[in-house]
Amino acid sequence: MPGRLGGSRRAAIIITGALIAMTPAQAQRAPSAPKHPNIVILLADDWGFSDVGSFGSEIATPNIDALAKAGMRFSNFHVAGSCSPTRAMLQTGVMNHRNGLGNMPETIPDAHRGKPGYDTVMNLRVVTIAQLLKAAGYRTYLTGKWHLGSDAKRLPHARGYDRAYSLADAGADNFEQRPIEGMYDSAAWTENGKPATLPKDYYSSHFVVQRMIDYIEADRKGGKPFLASINFLANHIPVQAPDSDIARYSSMYKDGWTALREARAKRAAALGIVPAGVPIVTMPTTPDWKKLDADERAAAVRVMQAYGGMATAMDREVGRLVAHLKATGDYENTIFVFLSDNGAEPTNPFNSLRNRLYLDMQYDLATANIGRRGSFAAIGPGWASAAASPLSGYKFSATEGGLRVPLIIAWPGHADIRAGGISNGLAHVTDILPTLTELAGVPGHGGSWQGKAVEPVTGRSLVPVLNGQPGSVHGDAPLGYELSGNAALFRGDYKLVRNLAPTGDGKWRLFNLKVDPGETRDLAAAEPDRFAAMVVDYRAYAKANGVLDMPAGYTADEQINAYAFEQQGKPRLIRLGLWIGAVVALLSALVWGLRRRRRTRRVDQAEPDMVGA
Template sequence: MPGRLGGSRRAAIILFGALVAAFPVQAQRAESATPRHPNIVILLADDWGFSDVGAFGSEIATPHIDALANAGMRFSNFHVAGSCSPTRAMLLTGVMNHRNGLGNMPETIPDEHRGKPGYDTVMNHRVVTMAELLKAAGYRTYLTGKWHLGSDRTRLPHARGFDRAFSLADAGADNFEQRPIEGLYDQANWTENGKPATLPRDYYSSRFVVQRMIDYIEADRDSGKPFLASVNFLANHIPVQAPDSDIARYSAMYRDGWTALRAARAKRAAAMGVMPAGAPLVTMPTTPDWASLTTDERAAAVRVMQAYGGMATAMDREVGRLVAHLKATGDYDNTIFVFLSDNGAEPTNPFQSLRNRLFLGLQYDLSTANIGRRGSFAAIGPGWASAASSPLSGYKFSATEGGLRVPLIIAWPGSARVRAGGISDGLAHVTDILPTLTDLAGVPGHGGDWRGRTVEPVTGRSLAPMLGGAAGSVHGDAPLGYELSGNAALFRGDYKLVRNLAPTGDGRWRLYDLKTDPGETRDLAAAMPDRFAAMMADYRAYAKANGVLDMPAGYTADEQINRYAFEQQGRKRLIRIGLWAGGIILLLAGLVWGFRRRRRRV
């Protein structure tokens, strides 16, 4: 009996030990079977036109962005705002721009609208950001690059839900050094976690914002939490600048001019299925005749587009470096990637006025050989901007499709919820991104109440059905309104009601069928009077609900930017004159005081 009891006791102990030893394994298996929240990477390009990505018809080398397109879904009917800040605020909040405070930007708002409801020119405190939502759900939250949504301590990224942020408060800056856009800003306002920051000596914008993001991700890796990484590139905002080797890659290209490039891109976009075959094209009235340019003018134009291509390729290379890092760390498959541009291609020609030419000539080396390099200041202008938006009409600042329709790619390599290699032609909007990501990540949103305070409700809709390959749009036939700087639109199904002010329009409302005519070449207002009237009523309802204000007579965004820049230059000159005059007065006062003192001694 004692021997049997001892044997039973030993067997029980062994069995108990085996169960204890097995428990952590079972717990680990259960834990691994529970899906972890996916990481989220937002890749926000600046001023890229609809066909600036290889997967959307470009000749520019963007292999790493194209790879994300092949791994995910391309949206060929995705819309943003005609300028950067309104888009960025809608992306972060899922709330329309007049509701989130960006009824206009600081650089483009007319004086009559300053301080009016919805025209804060910064992202207001009545909205909840994507970073705040994800942080509350246990995410690490990071941002690098352009912010442009407010510069005081309550509005910088660290105060809007980002754990770590290295950000630029301005619309743009130099890509090679800590230098502002001269004449527009006094300094390049970079901050890290709300404190003034200094860029490294070997700084190049695209390389820096990706490296800093990698550093942030790795610094907190031991937390085990998923992350939101918002990478906001300066490419390809003015000034167009790129490493020499990237510019050289395009040395044999663009000599046939912008009209030929526009036609070639339209053909490729149709062949890829992101545009309907045979879609008609318009020539913008602001597009110069290539043949009428002088030899020197053509040489400078060719060089700036080569630099533009180089700048895009340099950015794509950094996207690839980030993706390679996430593959090496095992994060890639469980990461949702979102690539988009904040608006269409930039048409502004800063050298159009003599005043600007003289001023910029004093600040930069404007020689053709230096275009795109350190110390240069260059912009592609309306001719190349029209080609970058091909086959669409218009570009940035307008409500044309070329201003509002941009490439969108969403990929989740390890999930069947996103159809790999798919193309969706259903209407999608930038306010849809936030609810899409919270839906995919399984993170609760908010219904207009956030931690006991009333906030603006999210108006976007989840694109998850479209990501899975569902035909059509999640918006169905519901009206979707838009307005910025007097340029306005109302989308409903396949149709678009639109008004553009000068220089891209004449202020008249027009109606287009975007399914067959994405280039906006055939006005259907007279042929469809009932639809036109109904959509006009929809727009008026949108404008009233969102507090849209009429623009002052003669207003254009281009002129307002020039006025803003001139005021900034004038303010700087007055300060310099004041300092100079003050120094002279102090010097004279010192001389007089010294003279009188010597006389008293005598």
């Protein structure tokens, strides 16, 4: 009939109108909503246990806290005591001595170099999460710090990542393409395996998020789900942040690290992260705040203000990524994982005259410049102890402050993950891979991959915990750990631990972490049977994983200094020696030439007299 539309024509007009009304992002995603969830891994560098607001910090981290509210916090989650071993375990679900990171290139003693399990790079006998997800139809991306190998076979693009803009080193400058002076010759940034140049307006946290957004959008039309592994440089040395972020903390930290450590312990207890009233210790390496002079205090306050600013700058970028995913409709179908690679960094780069003199030639070390472009700063053991509060120790050690870090897992559109929940059951970084593959519905490899045997995954899925199961997926099974001679074995609520100097004395101790996460009361004498049984468990772990004893007198700090000298100091001294030798040779040649000309002139002047005679 005239004036009326047929059913098919009317439907076409309705559909066309709906498409016109959509935003460009909605129109792009409508035909191809991913079947599997997207996955975003947010890996912080050197954040202590209580450096996140929702774990007790005074630092402003509202966007990470929002993920905690939308998901679950793990208050008893453990990693390695330094970055590369953790990163390799996160990528593979395999313990560090089995994946090649028995030690890092910067901290391995010469006697261990090249031994089985001590490759200092992620070996080729493991399968990464990127390889597993890519085989299942995912787009796979990585930005930021890699530190798992720099050759063509070991960079991210060769380990399953479709696109990767990565740094092969332990750290680098946050404002320019500059290495950590004295450690590396250059900042080894690559994109898809080829040397890359950072933009002029580069700031690390902003850049790694923006590049990830660019990668996600570049491939959106393909309609595949994505894995986005964002590996921040914050808050690794050098501590640097935008001026406005540092200024945010201008009135804070003037009471020192001991007061901050106590305040954080109280907030963590109030939040339910640790039991109320847990005893805490003062580390022997923590300086007495009251004995610092005015200049020392001013510099210490400023560096912690910069540290807070660096963390807040990173959190803002997390928020920008989340806002983008909300705008594109991806947010509720995305699993977020936030964690730190180890505890807070205690190293004081200025603890030797040689380091101080060298760094003073390379950077502007004025107190007013701390944290800014051209600066070099680190929080040192005092603030690192506060960052780990209420735990003892920090990075490199096997103390809880070195191994226990914040973990948040959120899937905003998934009702089975208890929003705002806290799990206090033991969890481990190797558990992340099997958790994500189970949530994504992606099969594992079972010890065989593409026709060859590979290292089997040792982690256990945390999905039961995410679904509300109390306790730990590890039950009473022993879980061993070793790095640089610092070692631990977890079993149920108990921890057997040994730390070498400067954190410990090399003796084994036993703690009940449920009631004493600060490791203040050694139970070795009170529970000798348990102690002896756990020592046997550790020896079995060490034998199965090829753990080597450390050379006498070894410390990670001294080994890092030796590495820096071998990599940079020694070559520079050789170049300096060659330069001095060349200058001396040139001056010698000039002197010899002048003397020769003078002798020749004297002879020429003397010859007429001789003829006249």
